Amino acid sequence: MSFWSFLWIPVLVFLLGYAEGQWRNSLPVQPYDDSNSLPQLPVSCPVPDPKLYYLPVIGILTHPGDGASGRLSNATTASFIPASYVKFAESGGARVIPLIYNEPEENLLKKLELVNGVIFTGGWANAGLYYETARKIFTKVLEKNDAGNYFPLYGICLGFELLSMIINKDINILEEFSASNQASTLQFIDNANIEESVFQRFPPDLLKKLSTDCLVMQNHRYGLSPERLLNNQKLSSFFEIVTTCVDENDKVYVSTVRSRNYPVTGFQWHPEKNAFGWRSSRIPHTEDAIRVTQYVANFLVSEARKSTTRPLAQEVLDNLIYNYIPTHGGKAGRGYDEVYLFT
Numbered sequence: 001m002s003f004w005s006f007l008w009i010p011v012l013v014f015l016l017g018y019a020e021g022q023w024r025n026s027l028p029v030q031p032y033d034d035s036n037s038l039p040q041l042p043v044s045c046p047v048p049d050p051k052l053y054y055l056p057v058i059g060i061l062t063h064p065g066d067g068a069s070g071r072l073s074n075a076t077t078a079s080f081i082p083a084s085y086v087k088f089a090e091s092g093g094a095r096v097i098p099l100i101y102n103e104p105e106e107n108l109l110k111k112l113e114l115v116n117g118v119i120f121t122g123g124w125a126n127a128g129l130y131y132e133t134a135r136k137i138f139t140k141v142l143e144k145n146d147a148g149n150y151f152p153l154y155g156i157c158l159g160f161e162l163l164s165m166i167i168n169k170d171i172n173i174l175e176e177f178s179a180s181n182q183a184s185t186l187q188f189i190d191n192a193n194i195e196e197s198v199f200q201r202f203p204p205d206l207l208k209k210l211s212t213d214c215l216v217m218q219n220h221r222y223g224l225s226p227e228r229l230l231n232n233q234k235l236s237s238f239f240e241i242v243t244t245c246v247d248e249n250d251k252v253y254v255s256t257v258r259s260r261n262y263p264v265t266g267f268q269w270h271p272e273k274n275a276f277g278w279r280s281s282r283i284p285h286t287e288d289a290i291r292v293t294q295y296v297a298n299f300l301v302s303e304a305r306k307s308t309t310r311p312l313a314q315e316v317l318d319n320l321i322y323n324y325i326p327t328h329g330g331k332a333g334r335g336y337d338e339v340y341l342f343t
């Protein structure tokens with residue numbers, strides 16, 4: 001064995017090391033991730049619209065119970081928010097503050113000064129303190145808008161039913177329908193005011209598919225027929241019908257409404273479920289269905305950015321949903337997937 005026959009080893013080691021160095025050098029530079037220590041480079045980004053608020057917060061009213069049939073809590077004071085509604089609001093670019101239905105009214109009123117819009121969720125409770133709290137919040141929302149503070153409200157499923165009961169000032173307004181656990185299309189009424197509705201920024205292809213493909217989830221036993229709404233003076237002067245649907249017995253019900261004079265939208269269907277609900281195999285999860293969730297969330301937050309409420313940052317932080325930890329409530333194979341519980 002001659003010395004020369006081993007020379008290839010150091011040569012190979014050198015070549016490998018060189019190649020690796022080249023590969024490393026070709027990676028994009030990742031500076032130490034501490035934004036505060038980065039040099040401030042001159043930027044030329046346009047100033048955002050000063051009329052809009054870019055730190056919007058959505059208040060979500062809690063619903064009585066634990067959202068898991070007693071598996072999480074039997075406390076009579078317990079209330080919950082399905083995490084799907086929180087994620088829905090967050091996905092539109094907002095943070096969330098829970099409006100706990102049975103907390104002292106003074107707290108609730110303070111929290112309403114920290115948020116830029118409100119969601120009434122789905123559920124089943126429609127009486128007592130819960131109804132009263134929803135009524136008070138709704139009244140405040142109208143007051144804010146009347147005073148020039150643009151302030152959106154989404155009433156989803158039960159939330160829409162509550163709005164109808166509150167506006168009618170008589171809870172006996174709803175009719176029974178068979179639309180439990182089913183996906184459906186949305187039928188736009190003739191001359192529907194799409195431009196001023198939640199559908200205003202839906203791309204034409206998706207708007208069209210809404211009426212042909214089952215892209216929305218229904219889960220309700222009550223609702224309003226278009227006749228009932230139109231023949232009710234209080235409801236028809238407040239709401240304009242945008243879409244209807246048919247139930248299992250071919251009975252037509254109102255599925256989306258917009259307020260004529262306020263940024264209030266009512267949904268009999270569940271925009272939050274497509275992207276964030278998994279407990280039923282009927283929930284549509286196609287890419288188009290997810291887009292529906294996203295456009296509906298975007299609309300809520302785009303409306304909330306118009307609100308003139310500009311709370312103190314620390315007060316917002318103290319009340320954010322980030323102060324609570326959600327629980328996997330659907331582990332038993334039923335109930336909501338994930339809930340925020342307030343006891």
Ligand SMILES: *[C@@H]1O[C@H](CO)[C@@H](O)[C@H](O)[C@H]1NC(C)=O
Pocket residue numbers: 070071072073074
């Ligand atoms: C609530 O009550 C039910 C029925 O008594 C019981 O099975 C369940 O374990 C209770 N839940 C909790 C969280 O204690």
